[in-house]
Amino acid sequence: MLLLLVGGCATSPVDTPSATTPTQVPYRETFRLGGRLLAEDDQQRFATSFSWDHAPKRSTLTLLSPTGQTLAILTLEASVATLRTPDGERQETDAAALLEPLLGFAPPPLSALTAWIQGHPGPTPDRIERDPTGRLQRVWHSGWIVTFDSWQDARPRRLTIERGAARLVLLLDTWNPES
Known part of the structure; x- marks a missing residue:
């Protein structure tokens, strides 16, 4: 579903990590994003669509099934991450610990x-x-x-x-x- 053909391009390495170019858009602290994701490793494969509402004080990631049903909602607020699924709700201080079981690896x-x-x-x-x-x-x-x-x-x-x-x-x- 997510795999697209990748075209090859010549590249030029840049050794200074802070280098920026005029082609970059401004960095945003607040945004809304929608898309699809595929997470896989040697053991499992997980594909879903998602929406992500991000702001400095609160970020919400919603994972959806192909039919549009909510699979999970991850909310990050202050120093607490909350994951809501049909099986219940869990909280951690580390969002990666909540997402790892879904993705199969720490994001x-x-x-x-x-x-x-x-x-x-x-x-x-x-x-x-x-x-x-x-x-x-x-x-x-x-x-x-x-x-x-x-x-x-x-x-x-x-x-x-x-x-x-x-x-x-x-x-x-x-x-x-x-x-």
Whole structure:
């Protein structure tokens, strides 16, 4: 469902992780995003559509079935993460601990993911690689490798995020910056 053909591009490595280009859109602290995701590793595969409402004080990720039914709602508020599923509600201080059973692996850090979906390299990347137009092609961050497979306008359209056998593919369908 999420797999699209990836076109090859020549890349030019950039050693300075803080490098930015004029092609980047401004980083947003508040946004609404909708799309599809595929999470897989050697043991399992999980595909769903999602909506993500993100603000500095509250972030809500809703995972939906193919028929539009809510599978799970993850809410991050202050230092508490709450996961609501048809089986009940759980709270943790670490959202990754709540998402790991659904995805099959611990997801990348939220602060990095929030930047990547906006086409930014995120906090303290280890290495950045850009395509000839200056857009991010690949980012290395704490063992994660993020490949920006395709772009729509100045925002990423498809991202592949990998660490070892863990693979997360995001297809971003809608993007609404909130003011």
